[in-house]
Amino acid sequence: MKYTLKQLQVFNAIASNESVSRAAEHLCMTQSAVSMSLAQLENLLDRPLFIRHGNRLTLSHWGRWLRPQARKLIQNAQQIDQGLKDQHLISGTLSLCASQTAAEHILPKLISNIDSDFPELRIELSIENSEEVIRGLLNHEFELGIIEGRNDDSRVMQEAIFDDHLVIFTNTHHPYAHSKVVNLAQLEQARWILREHGAGTRRIFESAVHGLIDHLDVWKEYESVPVIKELVKNGSYVGCLPLLDVKREVERCELVILNTPELDMHRSLSFVWLDDLGQNPLKDCVITEAKRLVRSIQKNRINHFSD
Template sequence: MKFSLKQLAVFDAVANQESVSAAARQLSMTQSAVSMSLSQFENVLDRPLFIRQGNRLTLSHWGRWLRPKAKRLLQDAEHIQMGLHDQRMISGNFSLYASQTAAEHILPKLISQVDSDFPELRISIKVENTEHVIQCLLNHQCDMGIVEGRNDDSRINQKKLIDDHLVVFTNPHHPFANSESVNLAQLEQANWVLREVGSGTRRIFDGAIHGLIDNIKVWKVYESVPVLKSMVENGFYLGCLPYLDVAKEVENGQLVILPTPEFDMKRSLSFVWRKDSGDNPLRDCILAEARRLMINNERVKDEAKVNLLQLSQK
């Protein structure tokens, strides 16, 4: 072997940070040691892996080709180093980026279940909108993501986790709150508070109104779901969010879902990961745990329906 895992790790860190000095801090190495290791690696491969632009380093054609392969080798090395405890324990570090809905309603139970079953598996979490999750995956900043809606990037694998749908909502004091049906003209005249462009929620909403409403009045745009809900709850606005995000407030009477029969806003939450990331036992473990969690949730719902039916027949 003409190159080492250490050189691969240096290459990956520089690719991630786009800076030798930042990569040195990440690896707890001196800047000169990182520069030397990278230079030796390029000499061994006889290919330029980066394009130098001042202090910034961007991947060359060869660097982009090499990076997913280097990632897989480093992941395999980490799995070997961490090992399997008594041949049953999954161990290692795994980064998971998720949209807000998944982060709030799916991840707490999933992480708790994984922590209980696989205490040596460390999952780091970051909340981003769908567009940013996909971009972070493509930039090798995370191992897997959970996004809203459909992804059409050919470089990404997608596996559906759960179905959901978006709803239009307002507060109980809004003039539309008691309407049996809200028509397109009313929706066009209303003031809206919406998620930011780039979020899966906004993409589905924009798709639903396309061809139906020409000029919707977007009053405010927020990345934060709690802020958006609070704005609608305390003002004369309409909002649009996944049902999971407003279910509690609707049940408590703080918000009201408006009937909008002309809107089709079904969507799903899905796991996504790079196609070229290869096999990953940690990813497989999390996917299996998520599937088990969804099955258990459906079983609980079915049991609750049966109990309600039995009570109604007494």
């Protein structure tokens, strides 16, 4: 091999920043050194890795193919480096991508606990829908993910950590808000605001209504959970989100959960990672701490209802 890990790091930094100058700043290198490293790598591989649009660089076909391979090599080298250095085992940076529900309700407390107990562990956090989490893992953009619902890709390992369920909800002025039971025919007549395609919440909802409701009047689709809740609060719409996402508004009597006994919408939040990732003490630490946090949350719920 004629190329070096440093050249691959430079390539990966440019791909992330789409700019030589921003990559140089990220790597604490001069701009000329970054440009020279990229030129050497492209010459060695005899392939153009980027398409240049003025000052902006986007990956070429060859660059898109190379990037996940380069990230995997960089991650493996980092693990070797951590194992050889005389340092605490739980130190370094872990890239984590999570769905919105986990990012809002699980990760703030989890990251706070890790900052307290493992101060040398840093988590780089991204927030995407479940489909994008899986895509990012497969492209080696992230080392660990959290998704809603099921994953069907055999290359991705999955471990459930938290059980929850979706609910159908509307505002207090909607005609359905005062119904003891809302049936399938009523749901078919409703105007819906739902999460976008690719979201774990959307997949679970569509699986639940499949074969039961022929046509849904989906008025709007949004990635943002707060936007969905605000629109349902102030319009004649019906929505579907995890209970965790609407619990506070229900307690404030701003939203009403509809009783829809014909729909089963239980789901889990799960950690996901590539099967070929190998040993990763940072990943194992995060999953262990998350399990501990979830047990604490569930215990508090039991104590709350028994009081």
